[in-house]
Amino acid sequence: MSRKKVKLELIADEATRRTTFRKRKKGVLKKVSELSTLCGVNAVAIIYGPCDPNPDFWPPSPSDAKAVLTRFKNLSEMEQAKKMMNQQEFLKQRIGKLKEKLKSQMRENQVLETTKLMYDCLAANKDLKDLSLEALGDLVWLTEKRIKEIQNRINDLRRITTTIVGDDDDDGGGGGGGGGEASGKDKTAMEALLSMGIGKPL
Template identity: 45%
Template sequence: MTRRKVNLACITDDSKRRATFIKRKNGLVKKMDEITTLCGVEACAIIFSENDPQPVIWPSPRGVHTVLSRFRRLPELEQSKKMQNQESFLKERIQKGQEKLKKLRNENRKKELTNLMFQCLNAGQITDNVGMNDLNGLSWLIDQNTRQIERYMEENNAQISSKMHALLPTPPPPPPPPAPSAAQRIPAIYVGPVGPPGHQMMLRTHRGILLYTWPSFALHTHHRFPLFELDESVLYSMKMKMCK
C-alpha cells in the first residue's frame, strides 16, 4: 500500500498538531541516532515546542556544544555552502516538480503525435482536424524516428562487419617474386682478371662491377670480344660481390 502524500502546510487543529509534533519529534530523534551510529558522524538536534518552554536537546547539551563549536570553526563560506532553510527547501522542491511536470508533458505530447501519425498512416492521408502545430510536431517526430533508425542501422552494420571480419580466414602471404627466366641475358663487358689467371674475372654490367669465379656461371661468347652475354638466372641465384 502506497503512502499518502502529506500536504506541507501548518495544521490548524491544535490536537492534531500536538499529536503530529510528538510523532515527528520521536521519528526525527530516532533517525538522528541511526545515522550517527551507522555512519559514524557527528550530529545534534535542538527542537523548540510551543507547548514546552524547555527545548528538546539530542544527544545531550555537551554533545550539542561539541557539534556547534566544530561548526563555528569553519569558514563563513563553508558554513553556508550547504545550509538550507524552509524557503530554499520549498523552492528546490518546486523546481524539481516543475522539471518533472515538463518531462511528463513532453512524453504525453510525443505519445499524442505518435497516435496521430498512425491514424494518418491508416487513413492514407492527413485528416482535416490536424492543425499547423500538429503538423510541425509530426515533422519533428518523423525526423527523430528517421535519425534513430539510421543510427540503429549503422550500429548493426558495424557489428555485422566486425563479426564477418572475425570469421574470415587470414589471407596467405603474397608469393615471392618469380626467378628470372634462363633465356634472358644481360650484356657484360670484360674489364680484366682478378687474382691468379683463370680464377676470377671482373665484368661491368648495368648493376655495376661484378666479380665472378670462372667456372661458376654460364658465359656465352659474343661475336666481338670483350662483350659477353650473362644468363640472368645465374645472376639471380649466385651470391655476388659488387664493387661500385
C-alpha cells in the same frame, strides 16, 4: 493500510498541536540518535517548545552537543550555509524537480501522440489537410527522427556486414571448414545483429 497524508499547515486546535509536537519531537530526536549510531556521524538537534523554557536536545550530554556546535561554528560562513535549507528553499527545490518531471512526461506524451497521429495518417484514418500547422510540424520532427534512427541502423548493419565479409576473405573462402561451427568472430557479429533486432524470428 497506508497512512493518511498529513497536510503541512499550522494545526488550529491548540491541544492537538501540543500533542502532535510532543510526538513529533520524540520522533525527531530518535531519528537523530539512529542516524548518529548507524552511520557513525556527529549530529546534534535542538528543539524549542512553545511552552517549555528549556530546549530538548540530542545528544543527551551537553558537552557532546556543545562540541558538535563548536565544530560547526568554526566553519566558514560559506561552509555553514553549503547544505543549509529552510522550508521555503526546500519547497522551491521540490517544485523545481516536479516541474522538470512534468516537462519530461509532457515530452514523452507528445511523442506518443504524434506517433499515433503518424500511424493514423499512414492508415488513411486522418487527412494531412485537416491537421494544424503545429501537428504537421510535430509530424515532420518525428518523421525526421525516425529516418535518422533507421539510417543509423543501416550504417551499423553495413559495418557489421563488411566485417563478416572481410573475415571470410581472410579464411581463404572457407575451404575445408564448410558445415562446421561458427567462428568466434561470426558469433560476435551475429550477437551484434541480434542486439539491433536484426535476425530475430517474426
